[in-house]
Amino acid sequence: xxxxxxxxxxxxxxxxxxxxxxxxxxxxxxxxxxxxxxxxxxxxxxxxxxxxxxxxxxxxxxxxxxxxxxxxxxxxxxxxx
Numbered sequence: 001x002x003x004x005x006x007x008x009x010x011x012x013x014x015x016x017x018x019x020x021x022x023x024x025x026x027x028x029x030x031x032x033x034x035x036x037x038x039x040x041x042x043x044x045x046x047x048x049x050x051x052x053x054x055x056x057x058x059x060x061x062x063x064x065x066x067x068x069x070x071x072x073x074x075x076x077x078x079x080x081x
Contacts, residue, residue: 017079024080030066030073039063 001009010027017025033039040060048054061068066076 013077017077022079022081024078026078028076028078030070030076032065033063036064 013027014025042048043055043060053059058069066073
């Protein structure tokens with residue numbers, strides 16, 4: 001898909017998210033995050049507190065590389081109210 005088509009779909013997705021009541025909408029690649037080691041250090045320091053789900057293997061695998069969970073993923077859409 002060329003950049004112009006990507007921009008068109010990104011705009012449409014963000015408009016639709018707004019219509020559905022979301023305040024924020026972001027689109028990112030499923031590439032492994034460059035800061036994953038910082039996340040692992042954060043966990044080892046116990047900064048996740050009572051949020052034990054963050055330290056489970058599945059959560060770590062997903063955050064290390066989203067394609068571990070969805071191998072054919074092309075983009076990730078993040079929404080917030």
